[in-house]
Amino acid sequence: MVSIFIIDDEETIRYLYQEGLTMEGHQIIGTAQNGMQAIENIEGMKSYPDVIILDHRMPIKNGIETLKELRKNKIASKSKILFVTADPTIREEANNLGVSLFIQKPFSILKLAKLITNLFN
Amino acid sequence: MSDKPTISSFEAIFDASPMSIIIVQDLTKVVYCNKTFIEVSGYSSEDVQEMEILDFVHKDDIVLIKDRQKILLEGEEPERRFTMRFMHKDGSIILTQVTGDNIIYNGKPARIMTGANISAQPLSDQSPELVSALLDALTHHTELGFWVDDLDDHTMYINERLCEVLGYTYDEIKDKSVTDFLDPVSHESYLQSIENRKKGTPTSSYELILIDRLGRPNTFRVIGSTLYDSNNQPMASVGFFANIEPMKKLSTIVSTLNKYALYSRYKDLSSFWNKVVDDVLSIFYSDHGMVFLDNEVLAKKGEFALNFSPTDVLEDLTKKGDIVSCLDTDCSHFFDGAQSVLLATMFLNQQPAGFILIGSDIENLYLPQDVDLFMTFANQITMNYEHHFLYIESEEEREYVSILLDILSHDFLNANTSVHGYLELLDQGLDTQNVEKFKEFLSRSINVVERSERILQTVQQLTKIQKERQAKRTLPLRPILENAIELQKTMFYPRKIDVTFECPKKTNVIAGDLLQNVFENVINNAVKYTEDQDVKLDIDCISVEIEESKLMEIRFTDYGMGIPDDIKPRFFRRLTRGDHRFQEGSGLGLYLARVILDTYNGEIRFSNRVPDDYTKGTVVIIQIPEG
Structure with missing residues (x-):
């Protein structure tokens, strides 16, 4: 069972992750609608999530900015970051910041769930 | 002894005279000339005896001599003194002042003519008429202005063209000097040029601004030159005036x-x-x-x-x-x-x-x-x-294209991801007993599709913005705000939006059909930035006057999580592909509001509900011209 933290500003997408990934047997340990909220929440956790699903386009702090913050707070080194975006032009920047997987929208929630499983097998 | 002395009695005196003397009979035939004439003309006495008076006259002055002869034939007396150009044997011209008198020579009527060589005389000492006639002839066909003055700035001659440019007649101008027409800017440089002329080192080319009769400045390029007398002393100054005013005007344009x-x-x-x-x-x-x-x-x-x-x-x-x-x-x-x-x-x-x-x-x-x-x-x-x-x-068009591309590449992909995901989950064969979950997935899918429709409507609105400028008119503000509030309340149901609304009934603004959309976007934004399920929102309208313009100010005050001050201005800026860092949802709401308000000559900006503490909520201030 993989523990997952979801960062996405759209509630419908957060719910989709929650349902789809739970169906595969993963555990959602928290969600946030922007990067700032996410960092506060994760820092308050006793143990960091195995996976952080990070959307790029969000208010307050976007995915790349949140990623930099996660690295600064050493969270990124403890969790695998799955970076999700519709914009392929930021792939290189995201990879350079150490993301584990760059996932381009649109994607299949079930395939994503399997991908996470495989990531830990 | 004869009653009257013959001319031979005076020959010795005539030969001693520094003046040229000739006697003409039958109007044209030279019957006598003195030694000075022989010296001055370059001809021998034998040559002269074979010649006629017109042989010594410059071709342009022949008319002058013939006119005089005509007067004599009519029994009248022409002017006693006149000036003509005398031709030396070698072809050179000798300017001569001539005095003519009737005498009896060898028993026959004759005309005695005394000539003084005035070529070497200073110009100012010569007949003004002669000078004018000569200079007119020299400068008549030129577009250049021509001004001659003595070394003390007294006008000796000005040609017709220059009179024309300055708008004066010759008679009006002849007693004036260049300095009377000078623009103050040129005064110093002109005085300097006079000094230089006196020193014999004239300024060959300089610029002068002369004021014409209508008070207009006329800029001239002046090419100056000094005239010297026979003793090589400066005696007059000649200036060619090229009118460069049209060129200067063109250059200014x-x-x-x-x-x-x-x-x-x-x-x-x-x-x-x-x-x-x-x-x-x-x-x-x-x-x-x-x-x-x-x-x-x-x-x-x-x-x-x-x-x-x-x-x-x-x-x-x-x-x-x-x-x-x-x-x-x-x-x-x-x-x-x-x-x-x-x-x-x-x-x-x-x-x-x-x-x-x-x-x-x-x-x-x-x-x-x-x-x-x-x-x-x-x-x-x-x-x-x-x-x-x-x-x-074209910039606006580019911006629209950029937004459309962005919508296609982000918002629709996002929507597709959601719907695709929920359909996948339904396809997984949910426990048919779990009706609630089934309904939830369906409901969410429908919501996403509906949101896609709203995005499409926004795109349609964007394409209307160009026309919105022309559609501006006086609109009542209150009903537009009321409609926007009601629509947003419905949209966010079951969340409760508690609105305190103060707006005078008879308030009009100059705007178009998309104004309601602006208000909807602002309310929508306030709700999204409030974490509590129940949303409190104050809306009030006041009339303000800014730089003599009457504006209606509509303030939307929310009690949400607020927006950091450094991020506030970025909400309204132009969107580019992948630059939606601070935008929520479709990413178009507040940007669209700004673009629409621009067309109404209106404005939108943020402020904090509590000064210096953005976390206590935001005030969105909209200003639109009052109707």
Whole structure:
């Protein structure tokens, strides 16, 4: 069972992750609608999530900015970051910041769930 | 001893005279000449005896001599003293002052003529008529002005062309000097040139500005030269005046037009056109000016007649098909005392759309070349203006295309991801007993599809914005706000939106159909940025006056999580692909609001509900011109 933290500003997408990934047997340990909220929440956790699903386009702090913050707070080194975006032009920047997987929208929630499983097998 | 002495009695005296003396009989035949004449003419006494008087006269002065002969034949007496050009044997010209008298020579009537060589005399000592006649002949066909003065700045001669440029007759100008016409700017350099002339080191080329009869400055390039007497002493100064005013005007027009390339220097279009009118009045020394374009007087200097209708003028120009008119007469209907008017049609999209008019109460103020210069100015400025707007339009189009691409590549992909995901989950074969979950997935899918529809509507609105500018009219504010509130309440149900609303009933604004969309976006944003399930929102409207403009200020105060101060301005900025870092959802809401308000000459900005603490909520302030 993989523990997952979801960062996405759209509630419908957060719910989709929650349902789809739970169906595969993963555990959602928290969600946030922007990067700032996410960092506060994760820092308050006793143990960091195995996976952080990070959307790029969000208010307050976007995915790349949140990623930099996660690295600064050493969270990124403890969790695998799955970076999700519709914009392929930021792939290189995201990879350079150490993301584990760059996932381009649109994607299949079930395939994503399997991908996470495989990531830990 | 005869009663009268014969000429031979005086030959010794005549030969001792420094003057040339000849005796002519039968009007033309030279029957006697003294030694001085032989010396001065270069001919021998034998040669002279074979010659006639006209053989010694310059061809251009033959008419003068023949006229005198005609007078004598009629039994009249011509003027005793006259000046002519005497031809030396070697072809050189000797300017000679001649005195003629009737005598009896060898028993027959004869004419004795005494000539003085005045070629070497200082110009100022010679007959003014002669000097003028000579100089007129020399300078008549030139476009150059020609001014001769003595070394003390007294005018000795000025040619017709220069009189014409300065707008005076010769008689009016002859007793004046160059300094009487000098623009103060040129005074010092002219005095310096006089000093240099006296020293014998003239300034060969310099610039002078002379004021003409109408008070207009005329710039001349002057090529100066000094005349010397036979003793090599400076005796007069000659100046060739090339009128470079038209060139200077053209150069000013070009540099002025170049300055207009940067529209951003001007606060607004009105200040731009006011500057244009100021400049064109200064270039053409006029005092009345107007720019009429797109059915609007954009700038005006001076009072125009009450019955003067720019629309009629444009109509008239359009009918005539003229691109420029120079009206020096019959222009009194433009303004009181109008004597000269220049009018140039302005074309937008190759259609007459307005005009630039300048005028003055001075008669015949404009020169023929001014018409072309004025037309060039008007054409160029219109083209600059048109290009400026084409550029803005193309930038806007580019922005729209960019937004559309962004919507396609992000918002629709996001929506597809959601719907695809929920359908996948349904396809997984959910426990059919779990009806609630089943309904939830279906409901969410429908919501996402509905949101996609709203995004499409936004795209449609974007395409309408161009037309929105023309659709502006007076609208009642209160019902528009009420509709927006009600729609948002429905949209966010079951979340509760508690709105405190204060807006006077009879409040009007000048806006278009998309105003409600702006309010909806702002309310939508306030709800999204409030974490609590129940949302509190205060909306109030007040009338404000800013720089003499009456505006209606609508303030939306929320109690949500707020927006950091450094991020606030970024909400309204132009969107580019992948630059939606601070936008929520479709990413278009507040940007769209700003674009729409721009078309209404309105504004939108953020402020904190509690000063210096953004976390206590946000105030969105919208200002729109009051109707």
